[in-house]
Amino acid sequence: xxxxxxxxxxxxxxxxxxxxxxxxxxxxxxxxxxxxxxxxxxxxxxxxxxxxxxxxxxxxxxxxxxxxxxxxxxxxxxxxxxxxxxxxxxxxxxxxxxxxxxxxxxxxxxxxxxxxxxxxxxxxxxxxxxxxxxxxxxxxxxxxxxxxxxxxxxxxxxxxxxxxxxxxxxxxxxxxxxxxxxxxxxxxxxxxxxxxxxxxxxxxxxxxxxxxxxxxxxxxxxxxxxxxxxxxxxxxxxxxxxxxxxxxxxxxxxxxxxxxxxxxxxxxxxxxxxxxxxxxxxxxxxxxxxxxxxxxxxxxxxxxxxxxxxxxxxxxxxxxxxxx
Amino acid sequence: xxxxxxxxxxxxxxxxxxxxxxxxxxxxxxxxxxxxxxxxxxxxxxxxxxxxxxxxxxxxxxxxxxxxxxxxxxxxxxxxxxxxxxxxxxxxxxxxxxxxxxxxxxxxxxxxxxxxxxxxxxxxxxxxxxxxxxxxxxxxxxxxxxxxxxxxxxxxxxxxxxxxxxxxxxxxxxxxxxxxxxxxxxxxxxxxxxxxxxxxxxxxxxxxxxxxxxxxxxxxxxxxxxxxxxxxxxxxxxxxxxxxxxxxxxxxxxxxxxxxxxxxxxxxxxxxxxxxxxxxxxxxxxxxxxxxxxxxxxxxxxxxxxxxxxxxxxxxxxxxxxxxxxxxxxxx
Numbered sequence: 060x061x062x063x064x065x066x067x068x069x070x071x072x073x074x075x076x077x078x079x080x081x082x083x084x085x086x087x088x089x090x091x092x093x094x095x096x097x098x099x100x101x102x103x104x105x106x107x108x109x110x111x112x113x114x115x116x117x118x119x120x121x122x123x124x125x126x127x128x129x130x131x132x133x134x135x136x137x138x139x140x141x142x143x144x145x146x147x148x149x150x151x152x153x154x155x156x157x158x159x160x161x162x163x164x165x166x167x168x169x170x171x172x173x174x175x176x177x178x179x180x181x182x183x184x185x186x187x188x189x190x191x192x193x194x195x196x197x198x199x200x201x202x203x204x205x206x207x208x209x210x211x212x213x214x215x216x217x218x219x220x221x222x223x224x225x226x227x228x229x230x231x232x233x234x235x236x237x238x239x240x241x242x243x244x245x246x247x248x249x250x251x252x253x254x255x256x257x258x259x260x261x262x263x264x265x266x267x268x269x270x271x272x273x274x275x276x277x278x279x280x281x282x283x284x285x286x287x288x289x290x291x292x293x294x295x296x297x298x299x300x301x302x303x304x305x306x307x308x309x310x311x312x313x314x315x316x317x318x319x320x321x322x323x324x325x326x327x328x329x330x331x332x333x334x335x336x337x338x339x340x341x342x343x344x345x346x347x348x349x350x351x352x353x354x355x356x357x358x359x360x361x362x363x364x365x366x367x368x369x370x371x372x373x374x375x376x377x378x379x380x381x382x383x
Numbered sequence: 384x385x386x387x388x389x390x391x392x393x394x395x396x397x398x399x400x401x402x403x404x405x406x407x408x409x410x411x412x413x414x415x416x417x418x419x420x421x422x423x424x425x426x427x428x429x430x431x432x433x434x435x436x437x438x439x440x441x442x443x444x445x446x447x448x449x450x451x452x453x454x455x456x457x458x459x460x461x462x463x464x465x466x467x468x469x470x471x472x473x474x475x476x477x478x479x480x481x482x483x484x485x486x487x488x489x490x491x492x493x494x495x496x497x498x499x500x501x502x503x504x505x506x507x508x509x510x511x512x513x514x515x516x517x518x519x520x521x522x523x524x525x526x527x528x529x530x531x532x533x534x535x536x537x538x539x540x541x542x543x544x545x546x547x548x549x550x551x552x553x554x555x556x557x558x559x560x561x562x563x564x565x566x567x568x569x570x571x572x573x574x575x576x577x578x579x580x581x582x583x584x585x586x587x588x589x590x591x592x593x594x595x596x597x598x599x600x601x602x603x604x605x606x607x608x609x610x611x612x613x614x615x616x617x618x619x620x621x622x623x624x625x626x627x628x629x630x631x632x633x634x635x636x637x638x639x640x641x642x643x644x645x646x647x648x649x650x651x652x653x654x655x656x657x658x659x660x661x662x663x664x665x666x667x668x669x670x671x672x673x674x675x676x677x678x679x680x681x682x683x684x685x686x687x688x689x690x691x692x693x694x695x696x697x698x699x700x701x702x703x704x705x706x707x708x709x710x711x712x713x714x715x
Contacts (some may be wrong), residue, residue: 103570103571103572103573104570210659212659213659240425240426240597241425241597241599241638241641241642242425242637242638242641242655242656243425243659244641245641245642245643245653245654245655245656246655246656246657248643248653248655249652249653249655252652267570267571269571269645270642270643270644270645270647271643273643273645273647273649274643274647274649274653275649293649297645307572308571308572309645310575311571311572311574311575312571312600312645313574313575313578313598313600313601313603313604314600314603314644314645315599315600315602315603315627315639315642315644316603316627316644317603317604317623317624317627318624319603320600320603320604327572327575327576327579328572328575328576329576331540331542331543331573332570
């Protein structure tokens with residue numbers, strides 16, 4: 060069994076939105092990210108998946124809770140701790156147009172991190188830039204160009220090269236392909252998988268495209284309104300979906316196959332996601348859940364291990380199995 | 384059944400400082416009443432430009448219809464003046480867009496926006512139009528429609544805004560509805576709601592729909608026929624079953640294979656299409672897909688293939704479908 064690389068314990072991230080109101084973007088998230096695995100995080104917009112990614116990265120300071128790295132608790136208020144951690148954890152952003160500085164050459168963008176962390180001398184850094192560009196499928200000549208000269212897919216490759224430059228162990232991929240065209244998406248996915256194998260990286264892969272998450276992840280965490288509602292290996296979660304929200308989410312994904320799509324019994328979830336400002340009492344999902352009863356509206360369900368290594372936060376999860 | 388829309392050999396260009404962009408280069412499309420035609424393709428393939436040209440929403444200049452004809456319900460669109468177009472838009476054809484927030488007027492109550500559309504085309508009193516607006520909002524399943532009609536767009540969620548857009552688009556019972564990426568900005572559970580709504584409305588109203596999207600899952604769910612576009616041309620056209628089960632063009636095949644599905648083996652590598660689409664300032668001589676095609680021949684780079692029949696109502700533009708092509712015939 061792989062050891063825990065990054066551990067989260069009761070991590071919360073709240074934002075004050077004025078008038079004394081609090082937006083609970085991430086609420087009591089406890090999860091271990093194992094070395095060498097890909098943890099997929101899925102959920103609808105506003106469920107806090109990106110906030111969670113940024114909190115793990117140290118871009119946001121958690122409101123409460125602890126983050127450990129290789130067993131050592133990180134003090135996100137200490138500059139030196141954050142700096143040392145930043146060397147190990149990197150992020151790839153969703154929008155390849157907004158995440159590269161338009162006034163910097165690609166070479167400077169990639170080598171900036173190495174400079175900050177005092178890695179290598181100038182000569183060696185330049186060589187590393189060339190090497191990285193080739194690793195991600197670009198040419199060394201591209202180092203002197205500016206981001207606007209590249210297409211979306213190529214920019215995402217630059218973003219990946221920048222993340223790899225300081226030899227991190229852990230990369231948060233925040234929807235790295237959702238801004239790209241279908242034919243380009245698979246190029247980037249293949250690249251990410253290949254790099255993971257070669258450099259034994261650990262990924263947290265945030266996305267809303269469940270087909271792709273299933274394909275790339277070892278384990279999947281489903282989020283709803285700031286809470287984790289289900290965590291399991293990707294085969295397990297598709298085979299034995301326990302939480303009603305995960306079930307609805309999976310059923311809602313259209314399959315690119317007309318016959319299967321016609322056979323599929325549509326269980327369309329009614330209503331919208333409630334506001335994360337003053338969320339409802341009890342289970343967050345109760346308002347849209349077909350199985351909700353009184354206990355759901357009163358008591359917040361905790362994440363429980365219902366099957367081996369399969370956790371779900373629902374009062375009724377696992378009951379069907381016990382009956383059947 | 385008579386065709387609601389007929390597009391023949393449409394060429395649209397944009398004149399820019401850097402030169403002429405050949406955005407649409409010889410598109411033939413037709414759609415029968417009550418039918419759902421999906422137009423799929425990557426960004427920049429000309430699918431939105433084609434749709435906007437049907438409604439003449441492209442500012443001209445810089446856009447220019449170079450060639451071809453568009454016939455909508457027997458009316459020639461290419462030669463129609465702006466006055467005539469104002470009458471056609473909304474009454475014969477209407478459109479819903481990807482981002483419903485930017486398409487609704489933020490300073491006007493939702494109900495009033497629908498009333499405005501109705502009164503532009505139908506002689507109804509304000510009370511009657513208002514009643515009709517509420518009926519439309521109920522039709523698209525907005526709860527408390529009467530109360531919601533008095534609210535502003537920012538008080539609606541993304542899914543509800545898209546519903547309001549659909550209500551507005553259908554207010555004058557158009558023969559054709561163009562849906563340009565209607566669910567791309569929405570979450571999957573909301574997307575499922577909107578897809579279900581569109582399927583129901585089409586059954587009830589008999590409106591033909593052109594569905595522009597890049598999501599093949601949505602296509603499989605809603606479409607009757609599919610046109611696959613690439614670099615300004617239709618590469619393949621056929622029924623949804625033809626396209627998904629017997630794709631005849633290498634681009635369609637590559638596109639379908641590059642998608643991971645829930646059943647894809649995690650150990651397997653995804654088939655990716657190398658390279659990027661061609662530059663439409665200077666489109667290539669031969670087949671547009673030649674430089675990325677795994678089955679490319681010498682002929683493909685020099686000459687553009689014409690449309691060949693791959694089956695009944697199934698056409699594709701690939702030299703491998705030429706009757707004299709010696710090799711195995713894929714597809715049919």
